[in-house]
Amino acid sequence: MSQLTVALDMMGGDYGPSVTVPAAVQALSLLPDLNLLLFGLKDELAPWLSRSQLDKHPRVQVQYCSQQVGNDDKAAYALRHLTDSSMRNALDALASGRARACVSGGNTGALMAIAMKTLQTLPGVDRPALITRLPQIGGGYALLLDVGANISCSAEQLVQFAIMGEQTALHTLGIARPRIALLNVGAEASKGNEAVREAGRRLSQHGELHYGGYIEGNELFLGRADVIVCDGFVGNVALKTSEGVAKLLLGQRKKSGFLSKFLTFCLKKRLSHLNPDQYNGASLVGLRASVVKSHGSAGSAAFLNAILQAISEIEHDLPASIAHRFDTAPQDSHAR
Amino acid sequence: MSQLTVALDMMGGDYGPSVTVPAAVQALSLLPDLNLLLFGLKDELAPWLSRSQLDKHPRVQVQYCSQQVGNDDKAAYALRHLTDSSMRNALDALASGRARACVSGGNTGALMAIAMKTLQTLPGVDRPALITRLPQIGGGYALLLDVGANISCSAEQLVQFAIMGEQTALHTLGIARPRIALLNVGAEASKGNEAVREAGRRLSQHGELHYGGYIEGNELFLGRADVIVCDGFVGNVALKTSEGVAKLLLGQRKKSGFLSKFLTFCLKKRLSHLNPDQYNGASLVGLRASVVKSHGSAGSAAFLNAILQAISEIEHDLPASIAHRFDTAPQDSHAR
CATH class of the missing domain: 3.40.718.10 (Isopropylmalate Dehydrogenase)
Structure with a gap:
């Protein structure tokens, strides 16, 4: 073959x-x-x-x-x-x-x-990571990993995910120098659990990676990073929550009537880049x-x-x- | 006074x-x-x-x-x-x-x-939890805790959160017998980390609580539970991610023009129950x-x-x- x-x-x-x-x-x-x-x-x-x-x-x-x-x-x-x-x-x-x-x-x-x-x-x-694309507000995609293959992760694993994500962004999204971020509960260095903080320290010292610090859940779609790293529990919940909100907005009005149908059509268009069907496919990297x-x-x-x-x-x-x-x-x- | x-x-x-x-x-x-x-x-x-x-x-x-x-x-x-x-x-x-x-x-x-x-x-x-309301698709609210006060939690703490959430739902939302769920990465008993699984076992055996099992991120707004329990890292990311998606949808088109303004107006109305301004206020319980x-x-x-x-x-x-x-x-x- x-x-x-x-x-x-x-x-x-x-x-x-x-x-x-x-x-x-x-x-x-x-x-x-x-x-x-x-x-x-x-x-x-x-x-x-x-x-x-x-x-x-x-x-x-x-x-x-x-x-x-x-x-x-x-x-x-x-x-x-x-x-x-x-x-x-x-x-x-x-x-x-x-x-x-x-x-x-x-x-x-x-x-x-x-x-x-x-x-x-x-x-x-150490372990493969499940990586997926997240549509970004200005167009294009960011990569999120891990989204469910590794429920809890060491700092070393998070750093490995950053490297794997960087290569995936470079080769499948064509982003020359991917910006890497860790998903956390705040922007300050003191935030988060020990694995995330230690991964942040190691990534800051890593001369070859373009690491930009922490981002929070509300920044996942804002184009602030090309590769967003977290453990599989957090990534899975973040991904499914965003799908849930998008589907909620599409599905909540079942009324017929021209105006409602028209609105749903426009909303679908607006939501299309958040539609899982359009960015289906998470890779095990x-x-x-x-x-x-x-x-x-x-x-x-x-x-x-x-x-x-x-x-x-x-x-x-x-x-x-x-x-x-x-x-x-x-x-x-x-x-x- | x-x-x-x-x-x-x-x-x-x-x-x-x-x-x-x-x-x-x-x-x-x-x-x-x-x-x-x-x-x-x-x-x-x-x-x-x-x-x-x-x-x-x-x-x-x-x-x-x-x-x-x-x-x-x-x-x-x-x-x-x-x-x-x-x-x-x-x-x-x-x-x-x-x-x-x-x-x-x-x-x-x-x-x-x-x-x-x-x-x-x-x-x-052991520790207070930060609890907040999540609007639900059929109207009304569910409670999510912890949303950021406790970055990692033991099974015992998660069970305590369930009890505190139950009382909050009963007394501030007026829900007679609040349905409790644990936020997890899947519905099966084997899913999640040890703390979540052990909390699930304890809640199942707890005769006084109305525990219904795990729910996933995409079910947060579907009215499946009245009290949703998780650690503060996961809850914070889930909450901020949902706010981020809602704001993304409201804010992404800055175009003027009547149709766009009209659509944004309708969308805002549809999104109003996801607007943090409307359900502001997380309590430390x-x-x-x-x-x-x-x-x-x-x-x-x-x-x-x-x-x-x-x-x-x-x-x-x-x-x-x-x-x-x-x-x-x-x-x-x-x-x-």
């Missing part, structure tokens, strides 16, 4: 093949160099493949599996017992070099655990290959965005860039 | 007397039983008092102080060295029984530290008297709301209700 091969977990997410198959069809028609490896349960996937003629597509290989990771399966269980799941097989395809990136809408904890086991982290990286996590409730357009994101990471060889940065980064005195 | 006496720190917040004096005038005219003790620097406060004739008001006592707590002052510094500040004197008036509630827009950390020193916590309460923290950037209407909240807490004798709940709550096997 060509260099541009992506493995897709067709079963992940709330809607499975009804979402993943149309997205695969579109991705193939948009990108003539793209090859896809599709993994799923035969009973559920085969009818969709046959209807869309993907089963006969020259740039598609299908591998049927006997298992599927459920949303409620614990990571340890999935890792040990679901070894013929679509998720596991898709990640194995990365480990064996048959594909260069994987997209799954499945259980984040299981994806993280299996990816760490099959792909392993890059040298210098810090692994030896690209793994993109699609939102569980993503529709076809959103799953397509996640595939495009995986392709962008392949094209920029993001894992190699991160590895190189860790290799060349000056060893700070605190490093393990 | 009558039972309904509130001490106001006239210097706190970003605008000082220009905001606090008009709010005091309005509160006095709205409530014929209200008495106010005003604390501030003579140079700054006196001209405003004279202009508004508050200095001659029969239900007002003024006490001039020589110091003021700055937004950047550390809590320990304020506690030790700013003993004649307006904030300290206002809290001392509570400790001595001259007033039953205090409102300040000043530095949260200093307010917390001084209040703990002068007022002390109620028996059974768990102390022996009511302390309300007004938003630093609050205007007069918002500061007035904070005063009204303090009065509501006096009328319901919230500290006594919380103390009673801790006194009668069945001792769970984990309690210290």
Whole structure:
């Protein structure tokens, strides 16, 4: 297969093949160099493949599996017992070099655990981080990490996240010298918990990174930073809260009537850059290959965005860039 | 003085007397039983008092102080060295029984530290929590705590917050049997950090509380719970993120033109229940008297709301209700 091969977990997410198959069809028609490896349960996937003629597509290989990771399966269980799941097989395809990136809408904890086991982290990286884009008020995006893969983080891990975020902003957003910030409860040096304060001290002393200090939750969308670093608990709550507010504003008036419909239309337009469908796709960075996590409730357009994101990471060889940065980064005195 | 006496720190917040004096005038005219003790620097406060004739008001006592707590002052510094500040004197008036509630827009950390020193916590309460209202999609409010007074919290503290939140919802929101939830990164029992999981186990076994499990950031405004409990780091980020999204949506289009103005007007109306001005006033609960923290950037209407909240807490004798709940709550096997 060509260099541009992506493995897709067709079963992940709330809607499975009804979402993943149309997205695969579109991705193939948009990108003539793209090859896809599709993994799923035969009973559920085969009818969709046959209807869309993907089963006969020259740039598609299908591998049927006997298992599927459920949303409620614990990571340890999935890792040990679901070894013929679509998720596991898709990640194995990365480990064996048959594909260069994987997209799954499945259980984040299981994806993280299996990816760490099959792909392993890059040298210098303790744990991968889940990174996502946040739309910014002046246009463009900032990156937020971690958004849920690591519930509590040491200062050293937060510094590693900053380095991984910097490389992701540089290579996938094209930002020349990404500005890095730590998400905190205030701007003063004394604010926050010990891990955040210590990470702030280390980042201030890090000669190679463009670190600008703390930002607060109300500044996440103001264009003050390109890479915003926090632990996975805080990042997950911040991300979901902002999605919740955006959806609340769109959904709260169900009235019909022309004026209300018109207002909702205008509001949707105004809110479009906060719509998760438009910026779907959180990546697990810090692994030896690209793994993109699609939102569980993503529709076809959103799953397509996640595939495009995986392709962008392949094209920029993001894992190699991160590895190189860790290799060349000056060893700070605190490093393990 | 009558039972309904509130001490106001006239210097706190970003605008000082220009905001606090008009709010005091309005509160006095709205409530014929209200008495106010005003604390501030003579140079700054006196001209405003004279202009508004508050200095001659029969239900007002003024006490001039020589110091003021700055937004950047550390809590320990304020506690030790700013003993004649307006904030300290206002809290001392509570400790001595001259007033039953205090409102300040000043530095949260200093307010917390001084209040703990002068007022002390109620028996059974380790640390006070900062609690605020969140507007809900179907109308009404939920309470979120802690929103920044306690950066990291033990399971035991989270359980205490749940009890304090329950009493606050019961007595200030009039909710008969408040539904309690823990803010977490997922709904399953295995999610979150150890403190949250352990708090979840204890709350499940607590026969007296109406505990409903975990909720996520996107559910904060959906009316799923009446009291939402988390540590102060997470609560602060969640609250500020939601304010940030709301302000982003209001502020992002500066274009003039009739249509844009009309849309902004409609949007503001739709967003009004998310406007911090309308639900200003976070309370420090768990102390022996009511302390309300007004938003630093609050205007007069918002500061007035904070005063009204303090009065509501006096009328319901919230500290006594919380103390009673801790006194009668069945001792769970984990309690210290």
